[in-house]
Amino acid sequence: MKIPLEGDVAAKIEAKLAKFSRGWTKLDLDPLRRATSFKVLVLCEILGGRTKAAEAAELSDNTLDNYRHGVKDPTYATLGLMAEKAGIASRYLGGEWSFESDSIRIDLFEQGGAMRFPSPPGLMDNPTQPYIHGYDEIRPSSAAATAVIEDYWSRLGLNPDTVTTLLAEGDSMVPTIADQSPVFVDTADRDLADGGIYALRIENRLVIRRVQRLVGGGLQLLADNNAAYPPQEIGESVSTELEVIGRVRSAAIAC
Numbered sequence: 001m002k003i004p005l006e007g008d009v010a011a012k013i014e015a016k017l018a019k020f021s022r023g024w025t026k027l028d029l030d031p032l033r034r035a036t037s038f039k040v041l042v043l044c045e046i047l048g049g050r051t052k053a054a055e056a057a058e059l060s061d062n063t064l065d066n067y068r069h070g071v072k073d074p075t076y077a078t079l080g081l082m083a084e085k086a087g088i089a090s091r092y093l094g095g096e097w098s099f100e101s102d103s104i105r106i107d108l109f110e111q112g113g114a115m116r117f118p119s120p121p122g123l124m125d126n127p128t129q130p131y132i133h134g135y136d137e138i139r140p141s142s143a144a145a146t147a148v149i150e151d152y153w154s155r156l157g158l159n160p161d162t163v164t165t166l167l168a169e170g171d172s173m174v175p176t177i178a179d180q181s182p183v184f185v186d187t188a189d190r191d192l193a194d195g196g197i198y199a200l201r202i203e204n205r206l207v208i209r210r211v212q213r214l215v216g217g218g219l220q221l222l223a224d225n226n227a228a229y230p231p232q233e234i235g236e237s238v239s240t241e242l243e244v245i246g247r248v249r250s251a252a253i254a255c
Helices: 009-027 031-046 050-056 061-069 076-085 090-094 143-155
Strands: 002-004 096-100 103-107 109-111 114-116 129-131 163-167 182-186 197-202 205-213 219-222 232-234 243-254
Touching: 009 031, 009 061, 009 096, 031 050, 031 061, 031 076, 031 096, 050 061, 050 076, 076 090, 163 243
Parallel strands: 129 243
Antiparallel strands: 002 103, 096 103, 109 114, 163 182, 182 243, 197 205, 197 243, 205 219, 219 232
């Protein structure tokens, strides 16, 4: 989709992009933080500039500058508030934003020709939890943030006492789970339901795989990125030595 830019907003975004992108390069920002800074920059200009954007988002000018420079990450709630005030639905924060001559282009995942916010398929059927690159709402550092994430777990039907958060490594479960995405694991569910996604420890190596039970016993561990990772068969005798950490119930997705 495209968001048309009215008046001189496009020119202002272009000028600010030229200014701030030099700093992003100097700081060697990773792609996620650069993307977040770009979204803040765009929303800032749509809202009428630095001062008006800071007032709309209930931020100080310096804090907003830190977000635009990529020195700090905003919370997802802050970015969502800015998008709301700018008239942009928060679900579009999960897309890839790019600047065109007179508009902002937002590319989301497609399914059946329709735009959608990414969500995990299969038996990992709970909604994704949006987060900003700093994992602000995934690794809470305050009582208020803890209440937010525990409410999320509650809505998933999970007991906070049995939930652990792990960081996915590698691309074996792409597109279901991206590299470096936090995943929520229910350590109380270790029954290896056919088709479920589980965090497992095999020979002291932590992996996340989809489980398929084989006729006659044993398991097959499936990577969703099956073109690069072939199935791994675990015999019935070996499967008894498999350490099941728990079932992956939801993954987080970066904005």
